Amino acid sequence: MICNECDVKYFADYENEQALIKEPTTKQLAEIALKNSMMQLAKRYHEVALYKKFDDRIERKDLLDEEHQLDIRDYQYDLKRAKKIIENNLKSGYILMFYQILNYVTPIAMQGPLAVHRDIDGEIVNDVDNFDHNIKMQQLHIGIFPLKNSTVVLAFYHKDDRNYIKFNRKFNRLKVGEKLQYINYLVFKYCEHYAVSPNISEDVLKDDNLVQLVLEENDSPQHFISPDDMFFMMNKPLVNWKDIPNLLDERYKLR
Secondary structure, three states: OOOHHHHHHHOOOOOOHHHHOOOOOHHHHHHHHHHHHHHHHHHHHHHHHHHHOOHHHOOOHHHHHHHHHHHHHHHHHHHHHHHHHHHOOOOOOEEEEEEEEEOOOOOEEEEEEEOOOEOOOOOEOOOOOOOOOOOOOOOEEEEEEEOOOOEEEEEEEEOOOOOHHHHHHHHOOOOHHHHHHHHHHHHHHHOOOEEEOOOOOHHHHOOHHHHHHHOEEOOEEOOOOOHHHHHHHHOOOOOOOOOOOOOOOHHHOOO
């Protein structure tokens, strides 16, 4: 969706180490949100084209098509909103929910938007199973940026996405270590795009709770696991956010 030259130029305000180690401006947050929206749109466009080739093999293809079109509508809206902030150099637009510089390098890196289903107490944030065309999925943007000798972790949302007001209030009651642990949980529960260092122990990546968490999609097992696993998952409680390895904790640092 963007050429390399424009990519380097348009996102230069945040895609460098010196920029990341300062609390981000509204423009920088908008650039992150814009790139996130572009990534998700590219993914959805690819899926629409791919699934079109397998119309006769996909059950309830009509529902899948509807979901894709609603996603595309929402990501395009988010893209235009972020682009407006950048091009008009607006001074407000996003709520920076969390920003922390860790004095060590984490073994996980990611950048992306998450449509959080439930908050820390189990209350609905986004009704992800509702296909009402009047409902827009609202995104929480998370960034984990390992640098040479430190890591920047941030989370933010657009000020008009009011689903996150109560979510933010509850999040801010946590201590810093708990906030990092909860962000780590959100990434593995909702995100499809993250990188984990090969230096991390296999025992960590095969942790029972972590394996179960990545199979939870909107608080139910994902559709591509086996029938036996599906039965097993349906009869297990959801993973608690405190019960998985926290790759943002210093004990797992690379250096």
